[in-house]
Amino acid sequence: MGGEKPRFSNEMAGVRPGKMTSTQPESRAQGRSIGAMAVWACFVKWAWNASICIDHIHSNMAESAPVVPSDELLEWPKKDKRRFLHAVYRVGDLDRTIKFYTECFGMKLLRKRDIPEEKYSNAFLGFGPEESHFVVELTYNYGVDKYDIGTGFGHFAIATPDVYKMVEEIRAKGGSITREPGGPTPEPLCQVMLRVGDLDRSIKFYEKVQYFFDLLCEIHVAV
Numbered sequence: 017m018g019g020e021k022p023r024f025s026n027e028m029a030g031v032r033p034g035k036m037t038s039t040q041p042e043s044r045a046q047g048r049s050i051g052a053m054a055v056w057a058c059f060v061k062w063a064w065n066a067s068i069c070i071d072h073i074h075s076n077m078a079e080s081a082p083v084v085p086s087d088e089l090l091e092w093p094k095k096d097k098r099r100f101l102h103a104v105y106r107v108g109d110l111d112r113t114i115k116f117y118t119e120c121f122g123m124k125l126l127r128k129r130d131i132p133e134e135k136y137s138n139a140f141l142g143f144g145p146e147e148s149h150f151v152v153e154l155t156y157n158y159g160v161d162k163y164d165i166g167t168g169f170g171h172f173a174i175a176t177p178d179v180y181k182m183v184e185e186i187r188a189k190g191g192s193i194t195r196e197p198g199g200p201t202p203e204p205l206c207q208v209m210l211r212v213g214d215l216d217r218s219i220k221f222y223e224k225v226q227y228f229f230d231l232l233c234e235i236h237v238a239v
């Protein structure tokens with residue numbers, strides 16, 4: 017424990033490609049695939065050397081108290097290799113969507129494939145190799161340049177070290193920001209778990225950082 021005070025915040029932003037799209041959907045139901053869907057860029061940042069586990073959950077804390085104890089949660093993936101691989105999204109313009117995800121969010125195009133016999137192409141994008149990272153699989157069906165977004169799909173959420181910088185870069189590239197970062201966000205930061213070496217000293221420290229302490233629900237003494 018030591019070092020500068022931890023700084024972190026959880027800012028959400030809503031983003032849609034702007035100029036890169038031919039039309040902006042009037043409403044979700046009439047909306048058409050604009051090459052990409054709304055993507056929430058989440059910002060969680062800390063500047064401190066302790067391991068900070070930040071959970072922000074989709075509903076209030078009472079309804080979504082952790083079901084699995086946190087230490088079991090950390091052990092689980094070491095034993096169970098099942099995991100999410102990708103989510104598939106059909107788009108009307110594969111290259112325009114690849115350009116949006118790579119230039120605006122910093123994703124990498126991991127692989128692309130064309131299946132002429134079935135008249136479609138796929139592109140896989142993400143923030144790391146498919147062997148270890150969840151990725152987005154985009155599907156382009158030959159000759160299909162728009163889809164009804166419908167009302168079922170919500171968003172992809174991504175984390176970024178600086179949501180404000182990302183938002184400005186997206187705006188500069190013609191993207192439209194549907195929700196400015198800075199909240200109030202529908203998903204308030206609900207709890208922070210800290211592993212510290214000295215419980216009493218840590219409690220004294222965090223009582224001074226009132227905001228942080230309000231969020232702090234548990235302190236684990238590092239073993």
Ligand SMILES: C[C@@H](O)C(=O)SC[C@H](NC(=O)CC[C@H](N)C(=O)O)C(=O)NCC(=O)O
Pocket residue numbers: 104106134136138153155157
């Ligand atoms: C590559 C592998 O990860 C896949 O997911 S391919 C899945 C396959 N996709 C297609 O057939 C694309 C063309 C099709 N006309 C479509 O639009 O999906 C598939 O099973 N698609 C059906 C689905 O529900 O995803």
Ligand SMILES: [Zn+2]
Pocket residue numbers: 102104153
């Ligand atoms: Zn698949």
